[in-house]
Amino acid sequence: MVGDFEREVTGIMVYYYVICQRKLWYFYHNINMEQNNEDVQIGKMIDENTYKREDKHINIDNVISIDFIKSKNILNEVKKSKKIEEASILQVKYYLYYLQKKGVHLKAKIDYPLLKDCVEVELKDEDILEIEKIVKDLKEVVKLKFPPKIEKKGYCKKCAFYDLCFI
Ligand code: SF4
Numbered sequence: 001m002v003g004d005f006e007r008e009v010t011g012i013m014v015y016y017y018v019i020c021q022r023k024l025w026y027f028y029h030n031i032n033m034e035q036n037n038e039d040v041q042i043g044k045m046i047d048e049n050t051y052k053r054e055d056k057h058i059n060i061d062n063v064i065s066i067d068f069i070k071s072k073n074i075l076n077e078v079k080k081s082k083k084i085e086e087a088s089i090l091q092v093k094y095y096l097y098y099l100q101k102k103g104v105h106l107k108a109k110i111d112y113p114l115l116k117d118c119v120e121v122e123l124k125d126e127d128i129l130e131i132e133k134i135v136k137d138l139k140e141v142v143k144l145k146f147p148p149k150i151e152k153k154g155y156c157k158k159c160a161f162y163d164l165c166f167i
Contacts, residue, residue: 010062060099
């Protein structure tokens, strides 16, 4: 509801906050154009077909939705490309932060199966400060009555909301 922040902040909200606050606002207000976006479909396909045997998908409070590799005691996020790596890393750090607040201390790994690469992610003290600032700002963004203004980025052409923003 506009004017209130009623929902728990999720990892995907942190991800959208970093890549585009307008996209975050659309998402929060249930404006969804992602299902027909080719990039999103490729991402889902990778998600469904990677590491099937090792994974256990966990969902905590509908805030954390991520694979957990039991044998390595590690959270595992799978991404298609490294183009928006900063946002992916912060999303995963937010998961670690959320779990740490519940007394669970884990590390994480982001896998890029198409690139045959991975990045290990740990939560440091400075990350906690950054995440707390992001969560505070994010709540202000979603409370806005209208979406934040368009800031054209290289990413826009691939974004599911491109038509909504530019046509
Ligand atoms: S098209 Fe660009 S400005 Fe519009 S929501 Fe997507 S990333 Fe943001």
